Amino acid sequence: MAGEVFSVRSGATGTNAPLKYFGRRSGSAASVRLLRVDENDACWIEALDRGWLFLIPTSHGRGWLLGVGDELSELIGRSRYISQRVEVISKKKEIFETAPRILSQLSGPGWLACGANAIAFDPLCGDGAGQAAREAILGAAVIQAVAERRQLKHEQTAVLLHYHSMLLASMRRHLRICAQFYVTGGRGEWWREQVETLALGFEWCTERLAELSEPQYELHGLRLYPRARAA
Structure with missing residues (x-):
């Protein structure tokens, strides 16, 4: 619709979503x-x-x-x-x-959050640059899809929810990989504490993902397509 505003936010600015930390390092x-x-x-x-x-x-x-x-x-x-x-x-x-962290809500009506203040990985895994690139591609595709669906509010909502769920899933995967590094890093109390917080974070992400519907879109190139159409 003409005059409609969509905002891309770097972190929690303008949202009420708390930042969830998985440990403190x-x-x-x-x-x-x-x-x-x-x-x-x-x-x-x-x-x-x-x-x-x-x-x-x-x-x-x-x-x-x-x-x-x-x-x-x-x-x-x-x-x-x-x-x-x-x-x-x-x-x-x-x-x-340096501990992994993510906003509890990464998108909503008319906005999405991105950048290191919205989701950040532990540097031990070396996957931060890759995540930034994937996040940028997905974010651009979501913004394009929202622009194409201005008249269809239900589809805009579904596309933004897809963005949130994909980033949440990427954090869950990161926590699983990250825990493998910390399990082998040492046997002392500090290392055990890091593994425990990562395991709790994995469970938290799993519970949040279970509350969401299955992904309805697939990314092909730089565009999102409904799964039925993509198939």
């Missing part, structure tokens, strides 16, 4: 100098008693070091491998959350 990062020239192209990940470190080279003997769990300096102090390979140049002061 603070992270921080530092710029580092690589001490071993022959390892300039090598990434390292090290599991510690209360967290993990990830080292990624950038260029010219430099790199970035991510620490999750305890404070970064404490993790480096207990490191057996990465601490021997880097010298911290400068540390970022901000502490950020």
